[in-house]
Amino acid sequence: MKAAFKAAFKRFAYKRLRSAAFGYLCSNIQYYLIKDEEGLQLSLIELKNISYIKEDKTILNDISLKLEEGDFISIMGASGSGKSTMLKILSHLISPTSGQVLYREKDMMSYDPILLRREISYCVQSGSLFGRTVEDNLAFPYEARGLVMDRAAVLSMLARFGLEADVLNEENKNLSGGEKQRVALVRTLLLNPAVVLLDEVTSALDAENTRIVEQIIRELNESGTTILWITHSPEQSSRLANKLLTVENGKIKSLEVLR
Amino acid sequence: MNGTNISTASLLAASSLVMIAIAFSYYQKLKLEKEILIGILRAVVQLLVVGYLLEYIFGMENPLFTTLLILFMTFNAAMNAAKRGEGIENGFAISFVSILAGTVVTLSILVLSKAIKYEPYQIIPISGMVISNAMVALGLCFRNITSQFRSRREEVEIKLSLGADMMTAAKGIIRDSIRTALLPTIDSAKTMGIVALPGTMTGLILAGTSPIFAVKYQIMVVFMMFSTTSIASMIACYLAYRKFFNNRQQLI
Numbered sequence: 117m118k119a120a121f122k123a124a125f126k127r128f129a130y131k132r133l134r135s136a137a138f139g140y141l142c143s144n145i146q147y148y149l150i151k152d153e154e155g156l157q158l159s160l161i162e163l164k165n166i167s168y169i170k171e172d173k174t175i176l177n178d179i180s181l182k183l184e185e186g187d188f189i190s191i192m193g194a195s196g197s198g199k200s201t202m203l204k205i206l207s208h209l210i211s212p213t214s215g216q217v218l219y220r221e222k223d224m225m226s227y228d229p230i231l232l233r234r235e236i237s238y239c240v241q242s243g244s245l246f247g248r249t250v251e252d253n254l255a256f257p258y259e260a261r262g263l264v265m266d267r268a269a270v271l272s273m274l275a276r277f278g279l280e281a282d283v284l285n286e287e288n289k290n291l292s293g294g295e296k297q298r299v300a301l302v303r304t305l306l307l308n309p310a311v312v313l314l315d316e317v318t319s320a321l322d323a324e325n326t327r328i329v330e331q332i333i334r335e336l337n338e339s340g341t342t343i344l345w346i347t348h349s350p351e352q353s354s355r356l357a358n359k360l361l362t363v364e365n366g367k368i369k370s371l372e373v374l375r
Numbered sequence: 376m377n378g379t380n381i382s383t384a385s386l387l388a389a390s391s392l393v394m395i396a397i398a399f400s401y402y403q404k405l406k407l408e409k410e411i412l413i414g415i416l417r418a419v420v421q422l423l424v425v426g427y428l429l430e431y432i433f434g435m436e437n438p439l440f441t442t443l444l445i446l447f448m449t450f451n452a453a454m455n456a457a458k459r460g461e462g463i464e465n466g467f468a469i470s471f472v473s474i475l476a477g478t479v480v481t482l483s484i485l486v487l488s489k490a491i492k493y494e495p496y497q498i499i500p501i502s503g504m505v506i507s508n509a510m511v512a513l514g515l516c517f518r519n520i521t522s523q524f525r526s527r528r529e530e531v532e533i534k535l536s537l538g539a540d541m542m543t544a545a546k547g548i549i550r551d552s553i554r555t556a557l558l559p560t561i562d563s564a565k566t567m568g569i570v571a572l573p574g575t576m577t578g579l580i581l582a583g584t585s586p587i588f589a590v591k592y593q594i595m596v597v598f599m600m601f602s603t604t605s606i607a608s609m610i611a612c613y614l615a616y617r618k619f620f621n622n623r624q625q626l627i
Binding site: 204207208209210211225229230233234237238240242244246247256257259260261303304307 | 529530532533534535536537538539540543547623624625626
């Protein structure tokens with residue numbers, strides 16, 4: 117009886133030990149696999165369990181996401197789903213209520229906020245201009261860095277967007293919605309940001325200008341700029357982006373790799 | 376002096392003027408009756424207290440006492456201005472520092488240029504004018520800066536995202552707020568003598584001084600209003616705008 121009991125105990129203990137060892141091994145293998153994967157492709161931006169709560173309203177709820185350098189990510193989701201808030205967090209205009217944002221593997225909080233925003237440029241939806249003239253807007257990114265406006269660079273960027281040189285002296289109030297949006301885009305792209313965040317920037321544009329903007333953004337992406345683009349058009353997403361992120365009620369619904 | 380001496384009885388009769396404002400408020404449903412009454416009562420009580428106090432202090436002729444009184448006036452003015460800047464952290468401290476700076480610079484120049492003497496009967500009324508003007512300017516400043524940071528939020532955020540530091544991003548708002556604070560002083564200077572005979576001059580003339588002499592004083596007052604309001608509102612705006620950002624240079 118005693119011997120039988122002892123044997124049963126031995127078997128039990130052996131089994132426990134074996135499963136523990138197996139588990140340890142497996143988890144280690146998994147760990148090394150993940151580590152290897154990370155070693156191959158460093159993430160440019162990583163959101164780690166971020167939530168954003170404003171006035172008791174949860175706008176983003178525990179979002180985790182990794183973006184790689186050179187990604188062209190299209191973000192879709194109903195209005196109020198938290199897309200714009202996400203871009204604001206990525207541009208460090210607001211900080212998440214909880215969670216962590218990593219930029220080039222380092223916490224965003226450890227960067228100088230100004231230098232960070234010079235790398236990650238954000239273009240708002242409304243394309244709203246400030247000051248009096250177009251030049252006020254296009255000289256600003258230079259002034260902000262203590263530089264003098266590079267007229268040649270501004271003019272060539274304007275030309276790429278189908279805008280004439282004399283638009284510089286035009287007053288903001290005399291521009292059409294589409295022109296304002298394009299000036300806002302020029303303003304965002306002038307000083308070669310590493311990451312460009314775009315919030316429905318083609319919604320005010322006609323077909324021709326949408327095509328121009330898409331072309332420029334695609335070229336930017338091909339030259340290595342990481343793009344995050346909020347859009348309402350699935351067709352536009354699938355045509356341009358390599359990943360499609362769908363947001364719903366402050367959560368990530370899906371992240372599809374398109375190409 | 377052949378100035379008028381108002382009798383208490385005629386002053387009481389003049390109080391009926393207030394009734395006009397109250398009646399107006401009542402019929403127009405402005406709901407300001409209580410406010411008007413409180414305002415009037417406070418004005419009467421405060422002025423009476425100050426009248427007796429000044430009579431006492433002018434007799435003291437002690438520079439330390441005069442200085443303390445200036446600080447006391449600045450303190451009160453700062454309390455009042457800070458109310459206009461509700462929501463601005465450290466509004467009182469900001470107001471106190473800016474009003475004091477405006478006052479000290481202005482008074483120093485006036486005393487050093489021998490326009491006035493550092494004696495209670497000159498320093499106290501002059502600093503009263505200077506401080507109350509700075510207070511009004513700061514009130515305008517704070518109201519304007521708060522409402523501008525609300526209405527021009529997107530502009531500030533765009534500027535931040537274009538790589539500007541918070542000062543560059545807020546510069547338009549700071550400039551606008553200082554302008555708003557200075558405009559009444561500029562407007563009143565422009566219309567001085569055309570629209571109204573300004574306070575100092577009116578007082579001196581009522582007291583029987585010759586208009587030419589009174590005008591000289593008034594000109595000095597115009598000069599000192601410019602320096603005080605500009606110094607105070609500039610310091611206040613540059614101290615206050617930071618309170619709209621957090622330490623990550625994000626709009627709060």
